[in-house]
Amino acid sequence: MNMKNSLLITRRQRTNLLINLGLILVTLFAMLPIATTVLVSFKKEQDVTRKPPVIFPCDTPTQAFDWSACRWSVEGYDRVLAPEPASNWLGFELTGNMIRTYIPNTLLYATTTSFLVVILAGLSGYAFSRYRFRGHRFLMISILAITGVPLLTNLLALYQMGVRLRKANIPLYDDRFFIIIVYMGFFLPLSVWIAKGFFDAIPRELEEAALIDGCSPLGALWRVTMPLAAPGLMAVFLLTFVGVWNEFIAGYLLISRNDHKNVMFGLYDFLGQNIVNLQVLAAACILIALPMVILFLFTRRTFFKAMVEGAIKG
Amino acid sequence: MRQLLSRYKGGGQTQTSLPFWLILPTIIVLLAIQVYPALYTAWLSLQEREPTGWTFVGVENYKRLFGTSLFSESIGHTIVFLVGYTSVTLALGFIIALLLNGNVRLSGFYITLLFIPWIIADILVGLIFRLMVVPDYGLLSGILQNPKIIPPNGLSVLTAVRPTPWFGNFAFPPAPAMDFLILASAWRALPFVTLLLLAAMQTVPSEIIESSRIDGANGRQVIRHIMIPLMLPTMVVALFSLTLSGMNGVGMIFSLTGGGPGTSTEVLSYMLYSIGWDRLQFGRAAALALMIAVVNWLLISGTLRVTRLEDRNP
C-alpha cells in the first residue's frame, strides 16, 4: 500500500481532487431522490399540486425566492402520526395506525423472525461447516435452489395453508405465528449459507481444545464457537430484520386483518383510491424508511460484512 | 481451509447424528414454506378452475401463455430491463468502487451516504422515484416537461410512449418509463454491487499493479489487463445476483409504473403478479412461475459454478 502511494505521489493532488469530485457527484446522485422526498414531505398540499412545480415553497407574488416567505409545513406527518392531546408525560399521543399498530407489528415480525432465523441458521450453518455427512452437498445445493422458486405463486399455497391452520383450531394459534414462519422460510436459505461461511472462518482447533478440556460437542458449540460467531450471527440477524421490515408482497397478500398489518402494507392506507396527497405519501415513506436508515448507520460494518459474505456464498 | 476440510472428511462420517438434529428444524421450515408450495405450484400449472372445482387441463395453461402476444412482449421487456439494469449497475458500481479504492479522506463518510439507498425497501424506492416524475407535479417533471429543455414538447416520463422499435417487435429502444425503472433499480442495487466490487478490488495484490506500473502501464491499462481479469469472478457473481433479483422483483414496478404506460414496463414477474392476483387465473400464473423458476435455477447454478471456480483459484 505504501509503495503504491509513493508511486502515485506526483499526481496525487490532482487525482485526489478528481476522485473527490467524482465521489461528491455520485453521493449527490444517491441523495437526490431522498432529498426531493424530504422536500415534498414538508410542503403544503397547495404547494405540492402546483403547476409548474416549485422546488422550494418559498416564492412570493413578487419574488421567486424569499426565505422568510417559505411555507414549510408538517401537514403530511400530521396525517400519518395523527397526534392528539393526551394526559401522559408528553402531553400528546400519536394515534395514527402507523405508530399504534403497523410499526409495533412489524417490530414483532422482524424481531421474532430474525431471532428464530439466527438460531436455526446458526445450528444448521454450524452442522454444515463442521460435519461431513451423506447428503451434505445435496442439502446445501437444495437450500440454495429453493431461493429460485418465485415467491408470487408460492403465496397461493401459503395462503391456503394459512386458512387451514386457522380452521384447525390449534390452541393459542394466531395468524401472526404463520406470518413469522413464512418469513422464516423466506430468509432461512441465504442465512444458512452466510452462517456456514462465518463458521468456516473460525478455526476448529479452538473447539477441539474445548472438547479435550471436557466439553460436550454442544457445550463447545455454545461456549466457544458461538461467541466467536456472534458478529456473523449478528449480521444474519440484521439482514433478516431489514428484509422482513422491507417485505411488501407477502404481507400484502397474506395478512388478512387490519390489526395485523405490517408497515409496508400500512403504507397502502395512503395509496388508496385517491392517491394524490403526495406530501402525506412522502411523509409516510420517510417515516417508514427512517428506522432502517438509523439502524444501518449504527451497524453498517456488520451489514457490509454480511452483504459480501451473502453474495459470494449465495 | 482445505486442510481443515480434508481432516473433516476423515472424522466426519463416524460422528453422531448430531448434525442431523441441528439441521432438522431448518429443513422442516423449508419443506413447509418453500418446497410444498413449489410442488403445489407445479400441480396447479396443470389445472384450470371451473365452477365445479379444479379440472386437469394438461399443458393447456402453457399453450395459452405462449399464445398471447403479451407474453412474448414481456420477454422482450424483461431482456431489455435485465440488460440495462445489470450493465448500468455494474459499470457505475465499478467506477464508484475505483473512486473509493483511491483511499481518499472521508471515504467512510462517502460510503455511509452512498449505501443508504440499499436499506430502503423496493416499494418505497418505487414511490420515491414516482414522486419525482408524477406528470405536472413532480419536481423532476418540472424540468423534464419543459419544452425548452427537452424539445419539442418536453418529456413526461410516466406517460411518454415508447419509440418505434428498431428490430421488429422487440422493445428496443425502451420507453422512457423503462429507462427510469432501470435507473431506479440501479440506484437501489448500486451500493451492493459497489461493495462487492470494492471488496474484490482490495484483494488485487498491490505488487502486481506496482510491477506493471514499473513496466510502463498506464492507469487504464492496469484496470483493463490486471484488475478486471482478477475481479472477473466477482463481477460474474454480481451479474448473476443482479439478474436474479431483477428477474423476480415486483415491488418497484408495482409502485413506480404498474406495468405502464401501456404495457411498456410489463416484465415477466409483473405479468405473473397480474395474471395471478388481478385476473385470478392461478393455473396460468403457476405455469408462468415454473418457467421463471427454471431461469432462476440456471442463474443459481451458474453462480455456484463461478464461486467454486473462485475457491480454487487463490
Added chain:
Amino acid sequence: MKRKWSLIIFIALLALVLVACGGAAEEPDFVTWYQYDQDNEDPASDERVGNEYLRNTIPQFNEAFAGKWTWVNQPKAFDRMTTELVAAVQAGGEVPDLFELSNTQDVIDFYRNGTAQDLMEWAQAQSWFSDLDPNGIEACKGPDGKLYCIPISQRPQLVYVWKDRYPDGYPSTPEEFLARAAELKAEGLYAITFFGSTDKGGEGLTRAIWTTISSFGGSLDDGQGNMLLNTPENTAAIEFLREIVANEYAPEIAFAGGFQEEEAFKDASAGSFPTGLFGYRYVNPLTAPDGTAYDKGSAEDMLDAIAAGDVYLTSFLSVEGQKPGCGIDVAGFVIPVGAKNVEAAHDYINWIMSPEQNATWVQGPGGGFPVLKTTQTDETFQTPFYKEAAEAVGSSACRPWYGSLQRPNEAQEVVMNAIYKLIKEDPTADIAEVLTQTQEEYNAGN
C-alpha cells in the same frame, strides 16, 4: 401446599375462561367483509364516508338484533378482497357471512370459482324482491342465470362538467365536442380528463373508454361470450378518442394512472370528467374557474360545487341515432359458499332493505342510486346532486361493459392495453388489425 394452591388457581382460571367463552356463544357473531373500517377515525381518510357509516350502524344493528346476532365487521383492502374471498372459498377456509360487493364484474369471478351462493330462491320469497329495479337483478345474475348477489345500489357512469368551461351545455355530438375542445385549447385548457392509463388492471376501460364506445353504439362482445371488437362503431369511437389525444384536448396526467387524472378536474384545467357517480367522493378539493375554492377536502366539496351551479352532471355525447352510453355497476351483497351464519346474513339483508336503512346504505357504502324503487323517492335523493344525476342517467342507455364475456378481468386488461396502444402509443396503427388480434387471442381461451 404450594402445589395445591396453584392447582386451585388454575382450575379457577379455566372456569373463568369457560364462562367467558360460554357467554360469547349466546349471541353468534355475524361476520361481514367491507372495504371500510369502523375503527378508522381519520377524518381525512379517503373512505371516511364508509368508515363512518359502519361506525354508526353497527351499534344500531346490534341493538335491533340484541340477543340474536352480533355484527362483527372485518375490514379488507378494496383491491384485494375479491381475490381473498375466492382464495378463501377455494381453500375451504373461513369466509364471512356476508361480503360487500362493490364491483359487479366480480360476480363472474365468483361464478367461475364457485364462490357465491345462489340467492334466487330466497330472494324471490322476500317482499322487497318485486320492488327491485330489473336492471339491478340482471347485473347480479351469473352466466348460468343464478342470482349471485343482492343489488342495493346502482352506480352509473356520467360526466362531471365545469359550467364555465361549457356555459352553453355539454356538447351532444362528437363534432360539437371537438369544436368546443379546440376553443378551450386555444385558451390553454383541456376539454376533458379521463382514466386513460392501463393502470389497475385496465380499470380505465370500465369508465370513460366504455362510455365513449357505448355512446358510439359499440360493444365488446357478440352476445355469446365471445369478444368482438372489430366493428365499425368501435372503430369510430377509437378514432374519436385518437383525435382527442392527438390534439391534446386531454392533459398528459390522464395517462399517469393512480387516479391522478382527477387532478386536472380539481383545478378546472380540464372542463369535463366522465367517471362513476361515486367519483364525487374522491374528487376534492376543487377550485372553480373563477377561483372559488371548495376546500373542505371531503365529498361535500363536489356536492357544494354542484349546488352552487359551478359543476353540473350530464350524460356523455353520442353519435346520431344513439343514446349517450354509460357503464353501470351495482353494489350489494354476496353470501359466500361456506358462510356459517346464512340466517344472520338473510336478516341483515332484510334489515338493509327496510326503508329506514336502505337510503342510508345507498348514500353511504353504496354511493349511487337505490335499486329499490320505493327508496328512489326518498327525500335523500331529491338533492340537486341526485336530481341532476338521475336526469343524466335517464337520458343515457347504461349497460355493463363486459356483456356476455366470461373472463372480465382478463378482457378488461387486454382491451384496455389494445385501446391504449391505438389512441396513445401508436396512433397510426391499423385499428382493425389490433382489435382483431386482441379478440382472437382472448377467444382462443374460451
